[in-house]
Amino acid sequence: MSSEISPDHLLSRAEHLVALARKAGADHADAVVVRSRSRSVSVRLGKVESTESAESDDFSLRVFIGRRVASVSANPGFDLAALAERAVAMAKVSPEDPFTGLADEAMLARTYPDLDLFDPTEVSSDALREAALAAEDAARAVPGVTNSLGAGASAGMGGLVLVTSHGFSGSYAVSRFGRSAGAVAGEGTGMERDHDFDSRLYHADLDDADEIGRRAGERAVRRLNPRKLETGRDVTVVFDPRVARGFAGHIAAAINGASVARKTSFLRDRMGEQVLRAGLTVTDDPFIIRGPASRPFDGEGVRGEKLTMIEDGVLKHWFLSSSAARELGLTTNGRGARGGTAVSPSSTNLALEPGDISPEELIRSVGNGLYVTDMIGHGVDMLTGDYSRGASGFRIENGELTYPVSEVTIASNLRDMFMRVTLANDIDRTFSVAAPTLAVEGMTLAGK
Template structure:
């Protein structure tokens, strides 16, 4: 996005806010500015339906008075002194929190690399419109596609400015571009819908609009005239990478240090134990150049590094911020994320690493099974690991994808699913959570 990025002004204002907090009686404080700019275009059937634009600089101040902590937020133009005094007064009236504090000074980033997160290219509203129209046109040109649910293209910028009372001051900005299209195939009560999308930090690295539209149209057309399948147990379910990323996200939630500390994770007692087959690895790396979720430092100013979260099937790490780490008797690993004034741990560039088998060979090896392309509902219990979700996709027989299937439910337990999964080699690392095609044995399908 074409905009002069001058974070110095925001850093200076954040530093003044921290200074006012100390003057008001805070023992320690940090201030963060979350910057956002976005522009998007939506089209349907060759016409522009909407264009939207937004921008914001949201300030948050967190103060510590002894073991008491409070946070306040404000928009630009606020009175620094008034906001700081209010935050300190709130902290003095708050209950003690034995785990909340700034990160240890020796963990703060002293320097950090250029991760090439910002695309300075000027992508106009007209260019976004052309991209969305081209994607929809490609979808509508696919045989069997009868209508469009619309297409869109977007350009955005986001970033973080962080200043702490113990000497950290830094900022980074990242751009994000996207294109999506939803196509409809079939007629009347037999219509089926599907979609495709792409999202990248650099506009020129997006898949072409024509490719996105074509794939969306082909997916929709392939789903026409779906069948039902009988209820059965011990079925191998194959997750398309599009849904496999969500499956990997369940692992990210289960190894989140805050959930472990609250005892709301079904993996809370599994550190150092086997949770996947030998040979399977899960990594998390905040320092990937042009990575979707890369960052030079976390929401507390801590440097992060690449971690093998699961190594040879064994769980090795939790995602930890300072407070979550202290509650568990550990040290932060630079995974703190700012959600407004609050800090909580989260993954960065998480990858369920690929195996050595191709997608086609993986499917051939299944014999009979269910290839899932879409999941419905939120039937995942992160406390117990129970998993039950509506699904649609394609039936596999004799190692070949034969016909579309809908209106079924797949069920198991995530602990069992993690131990029974086999990854293919087709990973796309351009997403913040990346996973290849996954085959999971031993699931139950509820159908007719």
């Protein structure tokens, strides 16, 4: 992608905006520029359905007057002085927030590493179209596939410029390339569908379009002629890595400092206690080279570090931005993420670290159970931990995957699930939330 970030021009504008905010009466201020460039092509049944291209540079300004804060956003071409004056006027009439403010100056990143996040490779619309068509052709060529959900290819980049009134100035850019395909197998009421995709920072690292399409087709065909299972209790459920990432995401949500401060997490009173099965570890590392969610500094200019969030099952850290940390009487750990004009805590490259047995060994150890490849619905209550979701996948009998299963519901409570989980060793770290195949004992299954 061209135009990596042009930091000098954007940094200059952001610095000028902060200076104007101070001149207009702000005690402190920060300015962010988010640059976005994207191009995508989608196809279906051998024809192009859409070709899209977008570019934007979005400016955001936060100003602080005492404990009052206001934020404004604008596109290029705006009047800098007018924007600053408007933000200050808004802050003067805003309610006080005892936890707001810039990050502590001592926490700011003075140096930060080159994480190799930007690939300048130019991918033309023609090349994207060819990749999408190749993926769809490969999916449709799988025996048993009867229709296409379409396929797509994309290339893009995002850049962040951040300037604060207390001395931070920095920028970085991240490229992103993707390919996807979806397929339908079977006929009439017996149709099943599935998909596959890949997303990477470097174009050369992408899976081949043919491979993505073939996997999508094979996944769809494997789901044909599903059965229902009998309702039962104390069922062991094995989560395919594709859905295990969602399980790890529930862990991340439960230890988010903003949720803890709002008292909306079922783990809010469990710091220093065992919350996962003994021996299990959760890490978060913003400094992985070419990591999918790596960043040299967070949305407040704070340099993070690799953290062991949960060690041997014991909770060690919350994800913290400056405001969440102040509310909890703690110090930020560099997990503040910009979302428009707001800053809130988030994970970076999160990993539920793998176990030491293969997925095949894990499935054999289950004996009889359910292997889940797809989840339906959002039945997770992060306040209580109650968990109930629709699922489909494959029956496990005598330690082997057998026939496909659909229209079942699995239920438990995340507190119990966290203590009954066993991990395989097949983690894929190409995703921002990574987890291996995992098994959870003692779940309730609602079927026929």
